[in-house]
Amino acid sequence: MNIDMIRAAAKRIEGHAVRTPMLTSPFIDDIAGRRVLIKPECLQKTGSFKFRGAWSAVSALDQAALDKGVFAFSSGNHAQGVAMAATAHGAKSVILMPSDAPAVKLANTKALGADVITYDREKDDRDAIGEEIAHERGMTLIRPFDEPLVIAGQGTVGLEIAQQAAAMGVTKATVTVCCGGGGLTSGIALALAADAPDMQVRPVEPEGFDDVARSLRAGAIQRNNRTDGSICDAIITPQPGKVTFPILQSHCGDGIVVTEDDCLRTMAIAFERLRIVIEPGGAVGLAAAMLYPDLFEGDAVIAVVSGGNVDAPLFSRALATLQ
């Protein structure tokens, strides 16, 4: 895993992924007490940064592998990224989703061209189904984060941050990144270590699901007690990855934890001041930048917004926090 892989991924995604802009608002600067630059990956295709990693992985396959197709386990943003990337390459995709996944997510993933196979969380052995697909059908598994080609794709966010921030006069900053398994965070950290060495990445997680913060503190991988029951579902994973964790250890500062209420408030402020739609899990980085200013030093924070796939009732609940 190195910077050359990220630069190669950047070449492969050019013209396919959205080069998301860097947004600012004097009102958000006021709240944070310093300059805040926002990298809104909610504007990415399929509504999250996951499209970058999926495209990076699928576009690296040779024709024989593309002919056999790809598969992924996911009930969320990774599913849509893999489905769309595979379809654009003329490759079949199979997505294994729990049968109790929201109907809209199942429908969206199918609409993007995937064959969706559902399994019963209680009765079925998900990994056994995956084994069958891999060995009998010869399809390539695209892991959601613990896969160098995927990390390389997510790292292209970091290359863009370095370029866009420099063009805005910012070369020294803390970069707050929404962190689940660590694919996005580790990719950005590697890219910035090469292209913007005066920036430091801080992983941000929701309260109660702070496996990365605890793992960094302990110096060894720690697990979450549970992986459900959070409105920040998009960034909840059991534990940091075996590939991602050593990168986080060597390149990132301490983890930061925010509350669900912080996320809702941040979604509302972003609605009002940036005119973007953020999902709760995608808001943790910006929440940290705005609402916990004492955690940072220096003149600028760059907040990465990871995604915007949120349903209308939950978004309306966030808007209700605007008095």
Next chain:
Amino acid sequence: MNIDMIRAAAKRIEGHAVRTPMLTSPFIDDIAGRRVLIKPECLQKTGSFKFRGAWSAVSALDQAALDKGVFAFSSGNHAQGVAMAATAHGAKSVILMPSDAPAVKLANTKALGADVITYDREKDDRDAIGEEIAHERGMTLIRPFDEPLVIAGQGTVGLEIAQQAAAMGVTKATVTVCCGGGGLTSGIALALAADAPDMQVRPVEPEGFDDVARSLRAGAIQRNNRTDGSICDAIITPQPGKVTFPILQSHCGDGIVVTEDDCLRTMAIAFERLRIVIEPGGAVGLAAAMLYPDLFEGDAVIAVVSGGNVDAPLFSRALATLQ
């Protein structure tokens, strides 16, 4: 008014205005029955394209004029654009706003650095107050649309559309533009006539406020019967401008009219599929592209979203249209 003025404005705004991305969604393509590219100026600084025209006009002033300051009549997006552009140039700005303008708009305009002077719509003579400011204080009036430097700034949207669409393989398309006084529409039309001559601009307006569509049909400027009572307030003006109308006549196709319900539905679809916040008036162009496919020929429509300054209750009302 010519393309060279637009190219000069593009140089002045570079690095100051957001180069908004071009967004797409296969779900929106499905609704429209053809490819739709969306240019989201709701992501522009101050939440609308108006910042471009304001920056273009303010940045063209010499130091003596900047020292005296600028003023504008506006209760909305133009006010915020002028205030922010002036402040960034170290110039004073005075914005004349009706005393019954929403408190949040008054507060936002002040927060961006403007001196806000309110007048009573019933009792005060707005133009007389403007005269006083222009003659006694020597401040420069920045007109909202009927001003070549402002049109040149808005035209930079067209230059970007030509470049971004070509990079996506689209050189022939209809371009639907939200149209009030015609500054944005005429600027884009001039830019595309030079840089993408196979694209045709169609102005789009809300039902009951279709002065541009009627003026184009009549071959002479027609007025709206009223200028209030629409949720599309951001793009309601009494009539097309003296500078803008001849440009619309020589460069645009027929006007298109959509309903307020179309706007609310479009805002909801854009929330779900593009993760952007659109104000009702900013939605008319995308509404036409998605909901009136029979009005267009060809494989692609490019929809310009003009702004995203909408309050939470109205946005929640739009979200409620998602079943």
